[in-house]
Amino acid sequence: MKRNWLKIVFAAFIVTLLLQFGCKGDGSKSISNDIEIPDSIFNDKPLMISKEAMEDIIDNISSPVEMAALLKSSGVPFSQKMLASTSRIDDLNTNFKQALNLGVYGCDLGYLNMYEKTGSVITNMTAIKTLSNELRIGQFFDFSTIKRLATNNENLDSLMYISVSSFNNMDEYLRQSNRGNISSLIVTGMWIEGMYLAAMVAKDAPRADIVERIADQKLVLNDLILILKNYQNDPSFVDLIAQIEIVKKEYEGVKITYEMGEPEAKEVDGMLIIIQNDKQHIDMSDETLTSIIGAIIDVRTKIINL
Amino acid sequence: MKRILKIVFVLLFLSSIGNTYAQSDELVNVCALGIGNATYLKDYKVKLSASSVSPPTAKFNVILNKGTLYKFTVCNAEGYSGEAVLTLRENVKVLGSNLKADGSFLTGLGFQCNKTGMYSINISFKGGKAGAAVAILSYVNMK
Numbered sequence: 001m002k003r004n005w006l007k008i009v010f011a012a013f014i015v016t017l018l019l020q021f022g023c024k025g026d027g028s029k030s031i032s033n034d035i036e037i038p039d040s041i042f043n044d045k046p047l048m049i050s051k052e053a054m055e056d057i058i059d060n061i062s063s064p065v066e067m068a069a070l071l072k073s074s075g076v077p078f079s080q081k082m083l084a085s086t087s088r089i090d091d092l093n094t095n096f097k098q099a100l101n102l103g104v105y106g107c108d109l110g111y112l113n114m115y116e117k118t119g120s121v122i123t124n125m126t127a128i129k130t131l132s133n134e135l136r137i138g139q140f141f142d143f144s145t146i147k148r149l150a151t152n153n154e155n156l157d158s159l160m161y162i163s164v165s166s167f168n169n170m171d172e173y174l175r176q177s178n179r180g181n182i183s184s185l186i187v188t189g190m191w192i193e194g195m196y197l198a199a200m201v202a203k204d205a206p207r208a209d210i211v212e213r214i215a216d217q218k219l220v221l222n223d224l225i226l227i228l229k230n231y232q233n234d235p236s237f238v239d240l241i242a243q244i245e246i247v248k249k250e251y252e253g254v255k256i257t258y259e260m261g262e263p264e265a266k267e268v269d270g271m272l273i274i275i276q277n278d279k280q281h282i283d284m285s286d287e288t289l290t291s292i293i294g295a296i297i298d299v300r301t302k303i304i305n306l
Numbered sequence: 307m308k309r310i311l312k313i314v315f316v317l318l319f320l321s322s323i324g325n326t327y328a329q330s331d332e333l334v335n336v337c338a339l340g341i342g343n344a345t346y347l348k349d350y351k352v353k354l355s356a357s358s359v360s361p362p363t364a365k366f367n368v369i370l371n372k373g374t375l376y377k378f379t380v381c382n383a384e385g386y387s388g389e390a391v392l393t394l395r396e397n398v399k400v401l402g403s404n405l406k407a408d409g410s411f412l413t414g415l416g417f418q419c420n421k422t423g424m425y426s427i428n429i430s431f432k433g434g435k436a437g438a439a440v441a442i443l444s445y446v447n448m449k
Contacts, residue, residue: 213373271415
């Protein structure tokens with residue numbers, strides 16, 4: 001009798017636990033019926049840098065939304081033709097291809113949201129849904145809410161928030177479940193796509209602020225290569241690292257110097273703002289910029305044609 | 307019997323972790339509503355124990371970009387006495403904090419970044435009290 005009672009208590013806790021973890025990060029409150037097999041089972045080789053250090057590096061990399069915001073605030077008109085086509089989704093038949101392209105579409109989603117192109121958001125979200133389901137992380141996207149917000153053209157701030165936080169939650173989950181390889185590919189895809197959008201604008205009409213943003217991303221490149229090198233036992237990663245090393249090589253012509261200053265505080269519209277008085281100077285020739293743009297376009301073209 | 311009780315204890319512990327995750331996600335959603343005319347970029351969840359000797363600090367590194375006005379919004383979780391102190395640093399240099407000289411807190415702290423680089427967001431709780439909080443990093447569109 002006592003044993004049966006304990007079995008019931010045990011079973012109840014298991015069910016409670018499954019329900020709680022099943023809901024994590026899922027705005028739609030739906031519970032996946034799929035049983036997930038962590039990639040760590042297949043990917044248990046020791047990392048070159050610690051998991052903590054890798055998480056820290058991935059966290060460092062700027063959000064692609066910032067690049068889209070820069071393009072918009074600089075007065076760059078929206079261009080649908082710059083975005084990756086979603087027609088090749090079915091050809092993306094490995095986790096490597098899926099994760100890289102999920103990053104690309106994630107960046108494009110930020111760009112579409114930024115320009116309030118809600119009609120195209122649905123097409124883009126369909127691709128994201130397919131890829132994230134293939135990667136067993138679809139539970140982090142509340143597709144029905146995103147679709148409703150996009151279709152009704154309502155509350156665009158919420159649309160942006162849900163889109164960005166879904167990617168953040170998904171990334172956090174991937175790293176916690178020892179799927180840092182997938183996380184690093186998504187981050188790489190996002191960064192490359194953000195750089196591609198900026199490069200395409202700079203190629204046609206170099207604007208000072210966009211050119212400077214391209215140049216100062218030199219800081220991110222080393223970090224990106226460092227996290228990818230963790231997985232260089234995988235031949236697909238070797239190719240990708242080699243492509244990004246080419247971009248890094250082109251960045252050797254970029255010199256960044258700083259002039260130090262003391263920060264000051266100002267109150268603007270009721271908010272205390274710390275104004276940084278350091279100055280950043282970029283020294284980059286037109287030839288170097290052209291080479292960087294070319295290298296970025298090459299990598300991005302390879303990613304979307306995998 | 308003892309073994310089963312141990313398993314139940316572990317499950318209870320894991321269950322409480324699950325609850326903490328759900329609560330912190332909820333706090334992020336609530337906090338994100340308070341960022342005003344800014345656009346959400348990232349969130350940082352912190353839960354620290356009390357310590358009277360050396361208040362523990364959570365540190366997050368982030369690359370901030372030149373030409374962007376960032377905003378940090380801090381929200382404390384209910385059920386804890388600790389109030390989160392967010393300090394923005396560049397290496398060892400303190401750039402700003404949400405804790406004012408008079409001991410009161412700012413609801414939002416802005417940072418006009420003029421140098422792309424690595425910055426650190428440090429979060430502790432005033433007086434070394436136990437606390438849980440969420441900090442939202444957003445940017446303000448100035449143009």
